[in-house]
Amino acid sequence: MDSHSGASEQTTGTGHTGGDNAQAVRTAAKRSSCRINVPFLGTLELPPSDQLAFLGGVVTLGAVGVVDWPVVAVLVTGHVLAHNRHVLFLRDFGEALERA
Numbered sequence: 159m160d161s162h163s164g165a166s167e168q169t170t171g172t173g174h175t176g177g178d179n180a181q182a183v184r185t186a187a188k189r190s191s192c193r194i195n196v197p198f199l200g201t202l203e204l205p206p207s208d209q210l211a212f213l214g215g216v217v218t219l220g221a222v223g224v225v226d227w228p229v230v231a232v233l234v235t236g237h238v239l240a241h242n243r244h245v246l247f248l249r250d251f252g253e254a255l256e257r258a
Contacts, residue, residue, distance in 0.1 A: 191203050191205060191206060192205075192207070209237070212237060213234060213237065216234060216237075
């Protein structure tokens, strides 16, 4: 495949199907998370590194005593809920692209 023809397809929007777009959304979602195989537990899916850093920082502030644990619980819960909402949006967006 010639690089010029691929660039032309992307620029004009031709040559792509809804299935191609949906696959791109799924690939992006997979790349933004990390999977770890843990013996006896199976595969754990961790959030992206920036989210892990945020959650780790909030928990560290709670462990050091800078922030009270109820505040840590609220921050972590809110962050996880917001992330789940984003993942649901991406899934619905991918499904809509498949139907298009």
